[in-house]
Amino acid sequence: MSKPTELVQLTAPPLPYFLECGHTVYQPGDEHPNRRNIGIFDWIVVESGTLFIGEAVQAWSLGAGQSLLLLPDRHHYAVKPCEEPTSFYWLHFHTVCAWQQLPAEEADHRYPDADEHYGRFLASPYSLQLPKAWDLPSPDQTFRLFRQLLDSLGERQSRAFWIRQQRFEELLHAMDLRQLESHASPVVVVAEKAEAYIKNNYRSELNSGQMAGALHYHYNYITRCMKQVYGMTPNDYLLHYRLEQAKLLLLKTEWPIADIAVYIGFNSTPYFSNRFALKNGCSPRAFRKQYIVTE
Template sequence: MSKILFELPPLPYYITIGRNEYIKGEQHPNRRNLGIFDWIFVVKGTLYIGEDESQWEVGPGQSLLLLPDRYHYSTAPCDEEMVFYWIHFVYEGKFSSYRDADYSMMIRHAWANPYKLRVPQYTAPRQFARIERLLEQMLAYTETTGSSAYWREQQHFMDLIHLLEEDDTGDSTTNAVMRLAERTEAYLRTNYQKELSNETLAEALHFHPNYVVRCMKEIYQCTPMEYLMRYRLEQAKLLLLKTEWSVAHVAEYVGFNYVPYFSSCFKRHTTMSPLAWRKLHAK
């Protein structure tokens, strides 16, 4: 299944929503390079639509995300009454089409919190009833103005994206690998100050150490111990800026038992010593 991957930040930005009803014989207008994303949710009938070389028959309980830089066209008129919601939104970041085999996650650190949002381009969400209720609420907000309505619209749009992303996590091998990698990351971030190894991780997560390592490498492109090292050093950066602790105290706090080794790792990571890094950023 083709999915659309958004590299966050920035976040997608909601513009507006509408609800259209077509009678038999009507069809979706043809458009080229619209400049915005058009997310369609069909509640009744079938929408026959194409995007460049791809064509779909979008039926009740299904959604389709049309991309802003493509040619959209009707492939056939409606053969019965058809009702659908549409959402327009913009996204100023990098996005692409991909399949599960191409999926990987970015590593969070002290100065950035990147995330790869993935949503199916064409799907039949299992939670469509909840999605339809959200769409109804968002449509109601178009009749109101003010800050309260604005923020509720944006929040509901984020809720909608979360529902669709969450709904897409099934029982496939890729999703199982991703879930274990995310559990491993969470465990490392929570326990980074402790003595950790692949074996202790495996014991805590109840998986073979080789499998844990494979999942981390597949999703985060690094081993658990490499991730742990990066996270400890990022925490050390924060402490060097936010406290007046000695380098030895910082090293011990983030999980290093030997200060010269900490300094060596820090310099490889930042190209400067901990003290030099503190002086540079504390001016």
């Protein structure tokens, strides 16, 4: 096992959340239980020995420093009993967002429903790409985080809750292949740079030449990348982001509508109001009125 051939892709926020973990030692003859549709993700990390495990029609021989992510809706089983003492960590987690397993070469970060996701979670979507089966790049660090998770089981719940979630998120971060340059997609890199540029400059008059010069890519290429990743052109994303900032200002300030329009980069208040209404189904004034408390 070397470079991952399959990925489990999860959308966030919200991030997956920790449920429980443990450390198990199998003796020769012991084997993984036969389970089906357990409803949660089961991540296994082998510390020593070899674990022979299958899921659906796939089978693996996991050695020291290797991991496997078992899916909630599949059949998990032992391929054969252990032949030597085998030590491994396991961790259960869950997510309420969409996920899918796919070949590594088909991985993408397209968000055709980015507006819907933003409307539900008030944040732009992010796609975690977790390797299905993997040679851990830093097994000692992974084992250390698992030991800290296990140590937290003896803590008071008010303290243990935060320790577990923090350590779990560290493990997720280390697993996310998007953090590794060797797995980074050039299309995604360009799209994310363009997104950051727009967010940092949305109040200004942005044009294609400025963006191309700042990012050092041809504007047509930037557009293709953003369209592929976010389902929006740079201009579409700029409008989307400006209107989301307008909603925040309508809720957090008493500024006049015209002042908000100017602040977020619109030269025309009627045009701002029109675009806001098209996106949100009501005028800026009506949107604000929904949240005003009257005596």
